[in-house]
Amino acid sequence: MTVTLRVDATPTAGALTLRPWNAGDVEALVEIYRDPALRRWTSLHVENAEGAKWWLNIQERGWHTGKRLSFAVLEDDLPGVAGYMALRRPDPRGPAAGLAYWTAAHARGRGVAPRALDCLSIWALTTGGLRHLELIHDAANDASCRVAGKASFRLHHTLPDGSHLHMREYC
Numbered sequence: 001m002t003v004t005l006r007v008d009a010t011p012t013a014g015a016l017t018l019r020p021w022n023a024g025d026v027e028a029l030v031e032i033y034r035d036p037a038l039r040r041w042t043s044l045h046v047e048n049a050e051g052a053k054w055w056l057n058i059q060e061r062g063w064h065t066g067k068r069l070s071f072a073v074l075e076d077d078l079p080g081v082a083g084y085m086a087l088r089r090p091d092p093r094g095p096a097a098g099l100a101y102w103t104a105a106h107a108r109g110r111g112v113a114p115r116a117l118d119c120l121s122i123w124a125l126t127t128g129g130l131r132h133l134e135l136i137h138d139a140a141n142d143a144s145c146r147v148a149g150k151a152s153f154r155l156h157h158t159l160p161d162g163s164h165l166h167m168r169e170y171c
């Protein structure tokens with residue numbers, strides 16, 4: 001199974017496409033992962049073309065197992081990859097899933113992450129049989145907390161390590 005999703009343009013930002021990653025994304029990934037902010041807040045890093053292929057392989061396997069539905073986010077009329085959005089389902093038949101995301105440094109501040117997150121969440125809750133979605137971010141990551149809020153993920157509680165767990169439910 002693969003899925004492509006679309007997000008409408010707003011008065012200030014272009015439309016978005018969420019599509020599965022492909023082999024043509026190697027160069028973009030290597031460039032994007034040079035960003036120190038991205039490396040600070042994420043755990044799986046790409047160092048070079050070999051690393052990018054390994055990373056892409058993980059995303060591809062995720063689609064096969066149904067445990068990780070991972071999308072490249074693209075902005076209409078702008079070149080390159082703007083972001084990453086993934087729905088993680090450790091139990092592909094279970095009622096819950098986790099969300100992960102980043103926006104490439106060159107595309108930040110235009111609402112790419114919250115708009116793509118909202119779109120993927122609506123799709124997951126309406127077509128994927130999911131009842132609730134979770135996302136976790138470091139308490140010091142204010143930008144990620146803003147993304148969660150804009151995409152209707154309410155702060156649920158603080159975990160023992162200090163991270164924030166946000167939740168969005170089916171309604």
Ligand SMILES: CC(C)(COP(=O)(O)OP(=O)(O)OC[C@H]1O[C@@H](n2cnc3c(N)ncnc32)[C@H](O)[C@@H]1OP(=O)(O)O)[C@@H](O)C(=O)NCCC(=O)NCCS
Pocket residue numbers: 037038041042101102103104107108109110111112113114136137138141142143144146147150
């Ligand atoms: C967090 C992140 C995904 C936000 O993505 P985005 O597409 O820029 O989202 P937004 O445009 O809605 O901006 C969110 C917040 O980022 C901050 N921001 C705005 N412009 C920015 C810029 N040019 N550069 C960095 N941060 C910016 C603001 O605090 C903004 O909140 P506000 O709109 O209330 O002012 C992105 O900064 C990122 O990828 N960071 C590194 C990786 C990361 O933290 N991933 C999440 C792990 S849980």
